Amino acid sequence: MVLSTLTDGITRSLDGIARSVTDIFEPTLRLGVTGLSGAGKTVFITALVANLLDRGRMPQLVAQGQGRIETVLLQPQPDLTLPRFDYETHLTALMGSDPRWPQSTRAVSELRLSFRLRPSGFLGLTGNTRLHLDIVDYPGEWLLDLSLLDKTYDRWAEETLERIAKRPEAAAFMAQARAEDGALPLEESHAQSLAATFTAYLHAARTQGWSDLTPGRFLLPGELAGSPVLTFAPLPQPASTPRGSLWREMERRYEAYKAKVVKPFFRDHFSRIDRQVVLMDVLGAIHAGPRAVEDLRRTMADVLTAFRPGANGWLTRILGGKRVEKILFAATKADHLHHHQHPALTAITEALLADARRRADFSGARTMALSLASLRATVEDSVQRDGAALDLVRGRLLSTGKQAAMYAGDLPTDPGRILAPAREGAERWLDADFSLMGFAPARMTLAPGMGPPHIRLDRAAQFLIGDRL
Secondary structure, three states, rough: HHHHHHHHHHHHHHHHHHHHHHHHHHHEEEEEEEEEOOOOOHHHHHHHHHHHOOOOOOOOOHHHHHHOHHHHHEEEEOOOOEEOHHHHHHHHHHEEEEEEOOOOOOEEEEEEEEEEEOEEEEHHEEOEEEEEEEEEOOOHHHHHHHHHHHOOHHHHHHHHHHHHHHHHHHHHHHHHHHHOOOOOOOHHHHHHHHHHHHHHHHHHHHHOOOOOOOOHHHHHHHHHHHHHHHOOOOOOOOOOOOOOOOHHHHHHHHHHHHHHHHHHHHHHOOOHHHHEEEEEHHHHHHHHHHHHHHHHHHHHHHHHHHHHHOOHHHHHHHHHHOOOOEEEEEOOOOOHOOOHHHHHHHHHHHOOOOHHHHHHHHHEEEEEEEEEEEEOOOOEEEEOOOOOOEEHHHHHHEOOEEEEEEOOOOOOOHHHHHHHHOOOOOOOOOOOOOOOOEEEEEOOOOOOOOOOOOOOHHHHHHHHHHHHH
16 A cells, blocks of 8 residues: 555656646646536536637637737647547537537546747747647536545544435435444345435435535446445444444445545546636525525535645645645526626625635635626516516526526625525525526527627636636
8 A cells, every 4th residue: 555655656746747847848727627516517618618719708818808819729638538528519509509508517528728829028039829728627526525535434424414314305315324223234235225315315415406415426426336336325323333234334335435436536637737617506506595505605615625735634645735726616607697686696605615715725726706607598688666677687498498587586795694594504585585597598699709608707717827828
C-alpha cells in the first residue's frame, strides 16, 4: 500500500511537470463543469461553447470587445480515453425545428476549444497567442461523493438515516433498515435487497429535488451495476458487530467504494481542474420548500471542502496539492424570473453558499455567485392585476408545447426570509407561495455570428477564463 501510494505520487508529480512544460508553449486551461440534480449542466456547456464560437452575444467578455480573439475552433480532445462531449447532438436538440432539452450527463466527458489571440503589450510582443480550453463535464452526483472520503461508514450511516427519516420517499427503506439486525451473519440476499431499496429512495429523492444523493454512483452505476461495491446501504449500528456480520460487510463495501470508485475519480479527473463551475437549481429548491433549501445549503457546504486543500490533509494527498483557482456558483433558470428579481436570486444564492464560500476563499480560490440562464427559453412581459403591474415571463410549456405565462412568486430581497425558516426546519413557507413551470426551448433562428440567447453567460465566461485571453 505504501509503495503503491508513493508510486502514484511520483507518477502524478511527473505528469504535472510534463504538463507544466507543455503549457509554456501551448497554454491549457481545464474548466470543470458540474451541477446538482436539475441544474442544466449539459445545456450550460452547449450554450457556452456555441457562444464562444459565435460571440455576438458576449459583450462582457472583455477580450472580445478589445478585438483580442481572432478565432475559436473546436479541436480533438487531448485525453483519448475519455468520451467526447457530444456538442453537435446537444446543439441540434436545442436549436432544431422542435427544440428539446438534451439528455443529462451520465459520465465524464471532455471537449477542447482552441483560441487564437492577438498578442498584447508593448509593440504586441507579450501575451499568449493561443490558449486551449479543455471543458471537463462530470455528473454532480459524483461530486457529492467527496463528502464520503472524510467519513467512516458508521458516521455516514448515522447522518444519512437521521436526515432522511422523515422523508416520504424514504419510508420503505427506513422500515426495512430498522427491521434488520446488523449483528447477524451476512445474507447476500438481504444486502442486495437493502441496496436496491436504498437506490430506489435515491432516485425518488432526486425527482423530488433533494440534493444529498450519496453515493452518487448508485444513481449512475454504469459498468459497476450489480457489483458488491454498489451493494451496501446505511444501517443502524448494533451493540456488537462481529466479523462476518451484515453491518461489518456493509462497512467493508462502503470503504471499498471510497477506495475503488471515489478516489480514482478525484485523482484522475478532479485533481487536474484549474477553474470550476458549480450549477445549482436554487429556484427549484425554493419551490420544493424550506427543507429542500436547507438540504441544498448543507450539501454545498459538505462538497465544497474540495476547494480548500490546505485545511484537509486527506484531500491534499489525493489531489497532490493542486488548488482550483476560481469557482463560479451559478443559480440557473434565471429566465423563469423577470429581470427585476434576478438580484434577489443572486443574493439568496450568495447567502446559501456563505459557509461554503468562506471555506473556498480560505484556500486562496476566487469565487463568485451569479444567477444566469444558459439558454433563454422565455420572454418578459407585464400584466395589470388589481390595478398594479405584475412582471412575469412567457414561454412554451414543456408538457403541452403551448405558450403560457408564469409568475414564480415574489422573491424577498432579504435572503434571511428564505434561509431562516430553512435552518429552523419549517415544512412550508408561511408568508409566500413560489411556483415553477417547465419550459421547453424556444424556437429560434440565429443571425450569422450570433450564439443562442442567454442571461449573463458572458459574465460567467469573463470570470472563468477572461484573465487568460
